[in-house]
Amino acid sequence: MVEPDIATPSIDTDGGFDFDDHFFGLVVLEKHDPRMVAKVRESWLKTRRFCREHLVPHVLSEDRKNMADPQYISWDLVRLAARHGQLSRFIPPFFGGGGEGAPAAMGPYAEEQSAVDTGFSGMLGGHGLGLVGLALTFNMRVLQRVAEKVVAGEKSETPYLIDAAITEPTAGTDVEEVELYPKARLISHAKKVPGGAILNGRKVFISTGHMASDHLVFMPFDLKDPVHDYGCFIVPKHAKGFSLGRKERKMGHLVSTVSELIFEDCFVPEEDIVLQTADGSGGSDPDRFAVLLETVLGITRTAVGAMGVGNARGSFERVLALAKRTLHKGRTLVNQQWAQTLLTNMHINVVTARSVYLESTFALMANLEGGLAGPLPPVLETALARRVFANRWFKKVFHSEKLRARMLDQLLETKPEGRARIQFMSSLSKVVGSDAAMENGHMAVEFLSRAGVRHDRGVEKGFRDAKLLQIFEGTNQLNRLNIFKHYLGRRLPGVKVF
Ligand SMILES: Cc1cc2nc3c(=O)[nH]c(=O)nc-3n(C[C@H](O)[C@H](O)[C@H](O)COP(=O)(O)OP(=O)(O)OC[C@H]3O[C@@H](n4cnc5c(N)ncnc54)[C@H](O)[C@@H]3O)c2cc1C
Numbered sequence: 001m002v003e004p005d006i007a008t009p010s011i012d013t014d015g016g017f018d019f020d021d022h023f024f025g026l027v028v029l030e031k032h033d034p035r036m037v038a039k040v041r042e043s044w045l046k047t048r049r050f051c052r053e054h055l056v057p058h059v060l061s062e063d064r065k066n067m068a069d070p071q072y073i074s075w076d077l078v079r080l081a082a083r084h085g086q087l088s089r090f091i092p093p094f095f096g097g098g099g100e101g102a103p104a105a106m107g108p109y110a111e112e113q114s115a116v117d118t119g120f121s122g123m124l125g126g127h128g129l130g131l132v133g134l135a136l137t138f139n140m141r142v143l144q145r146v147a148e149k150v151v152a153g154e155k156s157e158t159p160y161l162i163d164a165a166i167t168e169p170t171a172g173t174d175v176e177e178v179e180l181y182p183k184a185r186l187i188s189h190a191k192k193v194p195g196g197a198i199l200n201g202r203k204v205f206i207s208t209g210h211m212a213s214d215h216l217v218f219m220p221f222d223l224k225d226p227v228h229d230y231g232c233f234i235v236p237k238h239a240k241g242f243s244l245g246r247k248e249r250k251m252g253h254l255v256s257t258v259s260e261l262i263f264e265d266c267f268v269p270e271e272d273i274v275l276q277t278a279d280g281s282g283g284s285d286p287d288r289f290a291v292l293l294e295t296v297l298g299i300t301r302t303a304v305g306a307m308g309v310g311n312a313r314g315s316f317e318r319v320l321a322l323a324k325r326t327l328h329k330g331r332t333l334v335n336q337q338w339a340q341t342l343l344t345n346m347h348i349n350v351v352t353a354r355s356v357y358l359e360s361t362f363a364l365m366a367n368l369e370g371g372l373a374g375p376l377p378p379v380l381e382t383a384l385a386r387r388v389f390a391n392r393w394f395k396k397v398f399h400s401e402k403l404r405a406r407m408l409d410q411l412l413e414t415k416p417e418g419r420a421r422i423q424f425m426s427s428l429s430k431v432v433g434s435d436a437a438m439e440n441g442h443m444a445v446e447f448l449s450r451a452g453v454r455h456d457r458g459v460e461k462g463f464r465d466a467k468l469l470q471i472f473e474g475t476n477q478l479n480r481l482n483i484f485k486h487y488l489g490r491r492l493p494g495v496k497v498f
Contacts, residue, residue, distance in 0.1 A: 019044055082154045111354070118253065126163045130215075138403075165203035177474065197231065199235070221278065240266065247259055295368065298423065306429070309436060315346065366418075369411060441459075
């Protein structure tokens with residue numbers, strides 16, 4: 001085999017296919033909701049341009065720098081993301097953000113980014129998980145404060161990121177599923193004190209941890225009954241009693257720091273207690289906690305599925321780029337039937353997994369109550385809305401507990417069958433997308449043999465990045481059980497999963 005001598009081996013940058021080749025469902029939807037789909041198209045194009053023009057040159061070099069020095073942090077990539085508005089894209093325009101939050105934009109955006117660098121997508125995914133988690137507490141006071149910091153950080157080129165810390169050294173899978181919480185061996189906990197709360201414990205494997213300015217931390221007030229009284233807190237990186245522990249050395253997503261967070265009598269003032277599920281009078285609504293966690297996971301598992309599709313497509317595109325230029329017995333690889341079959345198998349994985357994450361997005365749009373998955377009314381996208389949201393009197397109403405309670409109640413109106421549909425579709429998206437990524441990574445390395453295992457071809461990095469997608473947002477084993485429970489299990493009385 002004669003390998004080509006190529007200058008930019010990491011991806012087939014000529015693009016090739018466009019939006020209309022990939023998203024038939026959205027193209028049909030365009031006839032009914034042209035404004036929303038126009039937003040998705042615009043967001044997809046912007047992502048594609050950013051990734052191909054600005055991200056591609058750094059993908060392999062940043063991976064190498066992280067490999068050589070375990071303490072290295074890819075600040076240059078964080079600044080690049082900030083310069084191009086990548087940290088505030090989904091923040092609504094009334095908070096000063098990019099306003100690309102059309103629900104159907106999330107998947108195509110994550111796919112496009114992951115096709116070029118799944119690690120970069122993981123890095124922004126940690127920040128996104130923090131923003132989604134915060135948004136779903138409906139604490140508009142803290143949300144507005146954080147959103148404005150993200151926007152200001154981009155303008156001043158001092159990027160502001162957050163993360164979301166749930167996993168503990170002794171509780172990973174068990175804190176990804178509401179029904180497993182009572183069995184979880186949680187050690188971290190919060191205690192109410194005058195003027196705020198004290199946090200103690202440890203969180204591990206927190207994406208974006210070393211890069212975040214503030215941490216969104218989840219801990220129960222009551223270790224014996226975490227679902228009954230759970231808390232969510234904002235902890236600034238310089239808070240007394242907080243420190244960063246290890247930056248994990250891991251096999252993939254090297255540009256995304258994954259960190260240990262340590263809390264030793266860390267005081268959180270009242271205004272930074274973002275949520276407490278117990279209502280203060282000794283009562284609480286366990287359903288409130290369940291619906292919040294399920295909604296966060298419904299969104300993030302759909303997105304991880306799209307990351308998987310992106311990773312699988314990245315492997316396919318890299319192989320295609322090399323196959324067009326590699327000679328075998330006097331003919332290019334794309335001219336050999338065996339190679340065409342293999343390329344088609346990789347393409348099949350991409351197309352089938354894409355249709356699952358899109359269906360999962362539509363499941364969210366169809367079933368989630370509270371207007372959360374719908375597009376913003378146009379009036380909220382005007383300059384006037386921006387001025388209104390900055391107004392002190394308006395903030396009093398917007399930040400009120402009364403409004404927050406109304407929003408939470410609306411979300412709680414999501415019907416049980418709607419909740420189940422979101423659950424099994426988002427788990428399906430996550431499993432099918434990440435499995436497609438692993439399969440394509442494996443095929444790509446086999447197809448290219450020694451070129452497949454060379455770092456400078458980009459294929460082995462894609463393969464390393466793929467494996468991690470099967471683990472976070474609940475392992476694929478757990479998500480398989482979740483699919484069984486919420487789809488088949490509902491129709492099999494007496495069969496218990498958890
Ligand atoms: C790159 C990366 C980034 C991450 N980012 C974050 C982050 O930003 N924030 C955060 O909070 N966490 C994060 N995590 C943690 C992640 O959510 C956990 O790794 C994941 O939930 C699995 O938990 P665990 O690793 O403790 O595995 P364990 O829970 O110890 O599971 C070990 C094995 O047992 C199986 N298993 C366990 N319990 C069950 C069960 N009840 N039924 C069936 N099988 C079971 C699992 O499927 C798995 O195969 C990240 C992890 C990685 C790898």
